[in-house]
Amino acid sequence: MEVTRGVVLAAGEGTRMRPLTQNRPKTMLPAADRPILEHVLDVLVACGLGEIVLVVGYGRDRVQEHFGHAHRDVPLTYVHQTKQLGSAHALKQAADAVAGATLVVNGDRVIDEQIVAEVLAGFGGEPTVSVLEHPTPSNFGAVRVSNGRLTELEERPEGGGYRLINAGVYAFDDRVFDAIARTPRREGEIQLPDVIGTLLDDGRVRAVTTDGLWADATYPWDLLYLNRELLARERIDGPAQREGVWVADSARVHERATLQGPVAVGPDAEVAAGAVIGPAVTVGRNGTVGSNVTLRNAVLDTDCRVGDGATVVDCVAGQDVSVGAGAVVPGGPGDVRVDDRVFESQALGAVLADRAAVGGGVTFAPGTLVGAGATVADGVHLAGTVPNGARVVR
């Protein structure tokens, strides 16, 4: 049975990515040179889908503006999920926009073309899910498979000897909407794995075991891992200037700047003399890197500015972040505190959320989180968490 239509679930905020999600959903956070969701759409287009429905909600203006009316000539339709009541509720919103066999995929994970291609090839009318081996199934939806059939699915199991996880790529026919209607809500939400449970109760669910890149960013610092993976796999838009070095045509890189691959420099960016960038760095669109800046293992989203002589290592910066001259983010490892949890020894220098403005000479303890729109005066030493919009004067 041929599947020509895809539904991409892109309505949730992705709260564990805060404070980076202040202005946009997790799907629009940077995976190297472009948003996570763009990688997902690229895969669906490469797999030959002729029509894509995007379920949008939180921060939907950003999604709609970025992708517009079509992606690489494949028409896009937007469906608005006004309240984010789970992934199955999101799919239900698209019921009127789809008919017949449909591929369903989460928009917040970078996946390989192979994963989608194998689900499309394996779909014969029965509900189909893709599964793959993962070193830590307990962080995801763990599954068991027997003879190509899904036999068990458990979200974030404690133990149980699982080795496979649900990759979040599904193919369904219309009957999935009936299954959604029969699946009870939990805490007011309906999630797709629960609907898979309903379908399992009904009978057979096919499991397609696959492999290939499947990269989930859960916390802000995971964007560094995504950046490294995508640079290493050369998943950068446009041709490389030389091995591992991508510089957009409209970028200006001074001849006395050093780019140590893998490095990507986006459109309209400017890099001054004496800067040393890389390895494992993406400078986003319209970024400005001052003279004698050191950047290593970092992803800077659109419109960031790094002042002369600054050092920025193991760092995630959202959009329009500015780092003053001579500021130092020396890099991880450090302990990161999120709400009541402490993540020990993460390879993180700092996370700077959208429009954070850090003055000259500011120094960062490893693992510092700076909230969206926060301003930090010259010369401050930062540690721990700076809330959104805060003004730090000393």
Add this chain to the structure above:
Amino acid sequence: MCGIIGCVGRGEDTLSTLLHGLDQLEYRGYDSAGVALVGDGDLRVAKRAGKLDALKAVVGDRADLAGTVGIGHTRWSTHGPPTDGNAHPHCACAGRVAVVHNGIIENYQALRDELAADGHEFDSDTDTEVVPHLVEASLEAGRDPEAAFRDAVARLEGSFALACVVEGTEAVLVARNDSPLVLGVDDGATYLASDVPAFREFTARVVYLEDGEFARLSADGWHVADAEGTRLEKSVETVEWDAEDTGKSGYDHFMLKEIHEQPRALRQCLRGRVDELGGSVTLEELPELDLDRAHLVAAGTSYHAAIYGAELLCDVGVPATAFLSHEYATAPPPQEDATVIGVSQSGETADTLAATREARRRGAETLAITNTVGSTMARECDHVCYIRSGPEIGVAATKTFAGQQTALNLLCEYVSPGPIDRDLIAALRDLPSDVQAVLDGSDAEAVGEAYIDSDAYFFIGRALNYPVALEGALKMKEISYKHAEGFAAGELKHGTLALVTPETPVFASVIGDGELARKTVGNVKEVEARDAPVVAVTDGRSDVERYANHVLDIPETHPRAAAILANIQLQLVAYHTAAKLGRSIDKPRNLAKSVTVQ
């Protein structure tokens, strides 16, 4: 303004191609529509007043309406009310000739009297109807269709883009004078339209017609000729805009989509033109430009950009004045050595073309600042600077205004005799992200809702914020149909203060905390003392918030960039006000996107 579409070589898809083209031309504004097709030797016409759906309903009931050659039209009334009879195409007495027209035929009354005296009967009030009767008269005199059409056009005075079909001839004949017309060329099919989006889905290869040129489109191909029928060599160009750029992408209105596209539009405008680390601005397309003095000519929103641009140029020591283009064309001031700069989104604005043409006639150097590659103004002026905003469909200009302001900043720095202003260059590069910050955090919807029942809206500002006030008011009146007035803050107590009441919110754009800001805050106090609600658009550096009922924040930046940001808040207020009132936001009543008649 009226829109024209035509095609040959589409076979059974001829009618659907015409209707698709009319859909794409809707944005120009219209009040009636129609099509004419020729097939198997017969000519068949369908037309209706009202929206395209009215025409489509008629077309759906007409099984006979088929053909392999066709023309279509959306009409924006100039002569005679919007009725079925006045809709185009118009036919001659025997129904053998059908014509669609955009423009105004100035000598139509004399021609009509003459034709009527010869026994021709007229069905409509339009100026256009003389054309098919002239063609018919010439056909009856034994001329072939192409010659008959040239004869008819030779009699016309005024502006026109014309397309004509004749029974028994599987070809479309077209002519152009002072109204836009472009051919689309594909393997096996040829199109014609007022604007590229009408056929962009089918081909990107286009031929721009010049004034005085004729073309014939048939299954055998196309050719362009002059008034004597001598064939002309024409170059085929490729347009870059994609058809996909013209969907609403999940937004309720094109206007809201275009407001949100502003960061992207400004990135395109700035691309390759500013070098922050090198400290320079370059406009590659203007290597020869020497600007000692400038007259900026424009109308509507573009005029507000022109006022802003004139102020920037004066600021760097280039004497510059903004003029309303229709006034400039009819009552031109002494020109001296001024370069005349036409500012027009479409590059087809008849009033502004008249001004740049008048300037050229008097020997001035001309520069077009426009969004439309290949437009008449771009081709006629000595120089052209594109704002690169991408297609704008909403009748109320938004992203192209920001694009014009940005391009004028680039022009100003490029021609500035003094040292480059590095803070400004940084501010221009920050502009896309600052616009995004306004879009992400705007309270404009709440402001729009709070004042939805107001009697009138006033907008004030000084210096660079004066055009912001004018544009804020224009946007409000265009789409909300509410009375709105913008003026220089200093004018307030010279008259308008008499109209200020608790039911008239006053929007004050106050940037920085210098003398200008303090003076505007003084005006705000005068308004507040009359119990009028105050909405301050501010970067937060002055104390205007103390006197304001609502505040719309913009990021701190260079004052020139701040004026661009302040306007975006006012765009959003107008949009949300109109949306709450349920107005026809993308196609406001009586208005047209591209004003191609004077």
